[in-house]
Amino acid sequence: MYRIRQPLFYIIILIAFAACDNNNKLNELPSVAANLPDSVLEGKKTFEASCVRCHGMDASGLTGPSLKRPKLKHVSDIASFINVVEFGIAGTGMPSNWAITDTDCHQLYAYINYLKNQGKETPKGDSAAGRKVYASAGCASCHIMNGEGNSIGPELSEIGASRNAAYLKQAIIDPAATLPESTDIDNGYGFSLYLPIKIITNDGTAITGLRINEDTYSIQLKDAANNYYSFNKDELKSVEKQYGQSLMPSFKTKLSDKEIENLVAFLYKSGNQ
Ligand code: HEC
Ligand code: HEC
Numbered sequence: 001m002y003r004i005r006q007p008l009f010y011i012i013i014l015i016a017f018a019a020c021d022n023n024n025k026l027n028e029l030p031s032v033a034a035n036l037p038d039s040v041l042e043g044k045k046t047f048e049a050s051c052v053r054c055h056g057m058d059a060s061g062l063t064g065p066s067l068k069r070p071k072l073k074h075v076s077d078i079a080s081f082i083n084v085v086e087f088g089i090a091g092t093g094m095p096s097n098w099a100i101t102d103t104d105c106h107q108l109y110a111y112i113n114y115l116k117n118q119g120k121e122t123p124k125g126d127s128a129a130g131r132k133v134y135a136s137a138g139c140a141s142c143h144i145m146n147g148e149g150n151s152i153g154p155e156l157s158e159i160g161a162s163r164n165a166a167y168l169k170q171a172i173i174d175p176a177a178t179l180p181e182s183t184d185i186d187n188g189y190g191f192s193l194y195l196p197i198k199i200i201t202n203d204g205t206a207i208t209g210l211r212i213n214e215d216t217y218s219i220q221l222k223d224a225a226n227n228y229y230s231f232n233k234d235e236l237k238s239v240e241k242q243y244g245q246s247l248m249p250s251f252k253t254k255l256s257d258k259e260i261e262n263l264v265a266f267l268y269k270s271g272n273q
Contacts, residue, residue: 043111130266
């Protein structure tokens with residue numbers, strides 16, 4: 001039995017690595033018991049080929065939400081699950097999957113429920129201590145959490161529902177590595193609303209910020225200090241998209257490892273009670 005399963009296991013690993021390309025440093029392979037039902041194993045294969053790049057290796061969320069939350073927004077049973085997976089969710093980053101059959105969906109559903117029953121990941125840190133780090137590190141100058149703060153970065157009130165602990169840690173120590181992708185059809189799937197734009201005016205002033213709006217003749221930006229700018233394009237020497245950068249500073253050296261661990265526990269708990 002063990003010998004027969006072994007090649008299959010390596011094939012699954014190969015598929016997994018091929019499917020998760022640049023995200024694989026954020027996730028470790030979930031360990032799989034040898035005696036799982038075939039539906040779960042088949043579901044795992046489909047999940048790793050088609051879903052991990054957005055929902056994360058263990059379904060706990062990357063650019064798409066965690067599918068291990070106790071209650072999903074669009075899914076209450078297998079019928080609504082099939083609907084979401086095959087047809088996608090209009091106006092969001094959840095694509096339709098025409099190649100996925102009802103049978104595949106039943107297997108995916110079995111696999112996701114298996115992962116859910118594996119128990120929730122509990123980050124090691126102390127979330128009460130993390131709340132204090134959040135306040136003292138000035139996160140609220142750029143993020144809204146439970147109605148308080150500035151909206152330069154994404155709202156964090158329910159961040160724990162859609163991001164796993166590894167992602168949250170990376171967002172804090174290496175922000176540019178994890179620019180959240182747009183799930184908005186108007187802005188284009190996969191394009192980050194948070195990509196910094198650097199403009200240089202005709203008189204040589206440089207301003208870096210996030211693009212709020214742009215049309216043929218003008219562009220509006222907001223910088224990290226929450227200042228708004230509006231320019232006619234004929235006032236500008238250049239407009240440059242700063243790939244590989246973020247407006248969020250790295251906190252790698254500003255916080256201790258322990259503080260980062262606690263902060264991750266605090267963020268993870270938000271929306272993930
Ligand atoms: C290109 C990225 C992407 C891929 C690939 C993707 N999803 Fe999604 N998915 C999303 C996003 C983004 C959402 C959140 C939509 C929203 O509500 O705004 C989502 C939502 C969902 C939901 C609904 C969650 C809820 O709260 O109701 C389910 C279920 C789901 N996806 C399953 C899957 C499965 C299964 C696959 C693989 C067959 C898959 N997704 C592939 C991005 C993706
Ligand atoms: C100067 C503004 C600024 C400050 C200060 C700041 N952030 Fe951010 N943050 C951003 C921006 C902009 C983004 C989106 C781009 C990115 O992910 O790098 C972001 C992204 C994030 C994300 C990822 C969100 C997602 O949906 O992927 C997390 C988590 C986060 N910040 C947490 C924090 C925490 C915790 C602090 C305080 C220690 C903090 N930020 C301080 C601007 C800021």
